[in-house]
Amino acid sequence: MTAPSATADKTIEIIRAALAPHGLFLRGTVNFEAGEAAPLLGDGRPAASVVLIGNIGGSLWQPFSAWRETEPEGKSTDPLDTWSKATIEPVAAACGATAYFPSDPPWQPFQQWAMRAEGLKPSPLGILIHPRYGLWHGYRGALGFDRPLGETGERATGHPCDNCSAKPCMSACPAEALAGERFDVGLCRGHLCTDAGRAGCLAHGCLSRAACPVGATHRYPPEQLCFHMAALEL
Template identity: 80%
Template sequence: MTVPSATADKIIETVRAALQPHGLFLRGTVNFSSAEAAPLLADGRRAASVVLIGNIGGSLWRPFSRWRDGLPDRGGADPLDTWSKAVIQPIAAACDATAYFPSDPPWQPFQQWAMRAEGLGASPLGILIHPRYGLWHGYRGALAFDRPLPETGERAAGHPCDRCTAKPCIAACPGSALTDERFDVGLCRGHLRGEAGRAGCLSSGCLSRNACPVGAGYRYPEGQLRFHMAALSL
């Protein structure tokens, strides 16, 4: 798969097809103006666009789990980041793109890109909430290109939290880490390290996240919930 001279539409088509076996999707496109501080390409030029890559619901869990189970060290200390790079970097090389990842410097504004590309807003948990997928989605990387690209992904129509008066996510937090104003990561981690946290959120997923009714059909499978909560508790 090599498409450096392909049309913009062909690039999108090729990347989308390459991601599909790994349970990853094109989540949105940001095209930059010449006045913006766009990320750098490998040759030092400013990118003209980035396309965001991520999961929808538990779409990546089976491919990632198969990959991890086949390794003696189960992917090391940060297996999901390692897997994401193993999937995305070859696609970037084949498309003459530059790959960026949320876990690596130079840090890129992934949340800002997602808000711009998909029209999303932050939930009380700090996670961007999607009107269809709710809190059950994520961004695993981005590809930067030297040309503008067509829009990808699905743009949101409104912010679900603006229409939610009950705020069940706040009421469900057993560690009092969540308020209208902020999410206190320190309180959350402290709760997870205690007996109640280990028996509750750590074993079955964040109770606040589970309480949100938006996108409940996209809820992560149990193994993925435990995986993310274990990483948060470190």
């Protein structure tokens, strides 16, 4: 693999500066080996690297909310995806990259990229847990390049869930969706359709997610929690 160049380092700084006003951060880099499965660039070649872009805690909420106030009501069925594209695509164009988004086919393996780039592992809820940010982070897009780039984020050391004996996330779930070996999406969604579910998790955010002590200071603001829960198709 070709080593990242000084030009690559400059590209990283340009991207960081462009994303900062929008509350978005470079979360990590995956450099692909020759012959390894990689996403395609706009010209059909396989990418040599991808850089993940995402939020930390509620970092994007104010910029997104301000943008949303300028958009006509009902113009977008998923305003956060629309905002993400409107924010990230110009950055991709400016640095000669290809933009990828979790909402677009062909579905890119964002979770696999994140585990590889940041060393994260899934929590019992299925959400990747970060040792500093806990469950309060996300990935809004990625940029693909025809050259390798240097590190753009910090790698996790250890898995927070391994050192958590109490596991309050599991006992906090009113639907007992975490009682089995895997998170039971059906039980979760069924509970959200009840009066108790609508008054609890749907109105205030997932109770199991809130019970996790890791990264509690990065918890999303109430408005953002309500937005994400309201976006669920029940």
